[in-house]
Amino acid sequence: MAVEEAAAGSTGIRISAACRALGVARSSLYRRRRPAPAVAGRVYKCYRSLTDEERQNVLSVLNSERFMDQAPAEIYATLLDEGIYLCSVRTMYRILAEQDEVRERRNQLRHPQYSKPELLATAPNQVWSWDITKLKGPAKWTYFYLYVIIDIFSRYVVGWLVAHRESASLAERLIRETVEKQGIARGQLVIHADRGSSMTSKPVACLLADLGVTKTHSRPHVSNDNPYSESQFKTLKYRPEFPSRFSSIEEARSFCVPFFSWYNKEHHHSGIGFLTPETLHYGSAAEVTAARQATLLAAYSAHPERFNKPPQPPTVPTAAWINQPTSPHRDA
DSSP states (O other), X not given: OHHHHHHSTTSOOOHHHHHHHHTOOHHHXXXXXXXXXXXXXXXXXXXXXXXXXXXXXXXXXXXXXXXXXXXXXXXXXXXXXXXXXXXXXXXXXXXXXXXTOOSOOSOOOOOOOOOOOOEEESSTTSEEEEEXXXXXXXXXXXXXXXXXXEETTTOOEEEEEEESSOOHHHHHHHHHHHHXXXXXXXXXXXXXXXXXXXXXXXXXXXXXXXXXXXXXXXOTTOGGGSHHHHHHHHHHHTSTTOOXXXXXXXXXXXXXXXXXHHHHHTOOBGGGTTBOHHHHHTTOHHHHHHHHHHHHHHHHHHOGGGOSSOOOOOOOOXXXXXXXXXXXXXXX
C-alpha cells in the first residue's frame, strides 16, 4: 500500500500526513493492519427476523383452506380486522417466494387460450367468411344490419341480407339458403366468423352441424382473423354513392342490390389478379387470362420497343389463407 511505503523507513513522513496526501482514511489503514479474525460457521441473522416456528406458522396460514385463494394483502387485512398480526405483507411474499409459491392466488375467472385459426382455400366453396355490419338508419342510434357471406378464394359474395336487427334465426336462414344455392356437400365447407352473439349462437352451431359444415371463429378482439369480411365492408362503405344514412330499410336494400351485383360481376379485385369475383368463382378465370395474354402479345408484336420483355397478365392466386403459417425454412 502506498501509505505504508511512504511512512516506512527514515523518510520522516507521519502516517496522518501520508493519509491526507493520498486521500486515504487512517481507519482504513489500521483496519488493514489488524483484520478481524474470521469465525467459521457464523450465521448472521437480524434480531427482528421471524423465528423458524413463526415463519412456518405464517406459511400454514397462507396455505390454509380459508386463505389459499387470497392475495397476501387481503389475508393481512382480514387478520388485522380480527385483531391478529403475523407479519407484514412483504414478509408474507418473502416466505411464499422461498417456497416457490408466488403466483396468482385469487379465485377468479381465467379465460381460455384461443388458438390462431389457420384456414386454406384452393378453390371456391371451400372456406367462407361471414360477418354483420351496421348501416346507419334515419335517426341517431338507429341502425339496419347487413349480413354478408363471402368466399375467401374468389371474393364472391355468395349471400347477403339486410334486417332490422341482429338475430341468430336470421343468420341461420341466410346460411341455410346460401348453402343450398351453392350446392354445398357435407364435409366440403368451412365457414369462419368472429365471436359475435349471432356467430356463436346455438341455433347457428346446430344448423352447421346438421349441414356438415365446419365452423371456426376469430380470436377475441383480433380483426386480422377475419380480413376478407372486413375488407369487403370497407369497399362497400367507401363507395362514393354510399349515403351517410338510410331513410328506410327498403332504401338500404335498394342500395345493396346493385352494389353486390357490381361487386361480383364488374369489380376487378386486386387480390385475385384483377379478375371479377364471379369470373373466378364460376371457373372462367383461365379463359379470361388467355384472352388477356393474347391482347398483351398483340401489343408487344406491334411495338416491342415499348416493352422490356413480353408482358404477362396479372397472376391469378392459387390459394387464399386466413393466417398463413410462417415456414420455418423461409429465412434459410
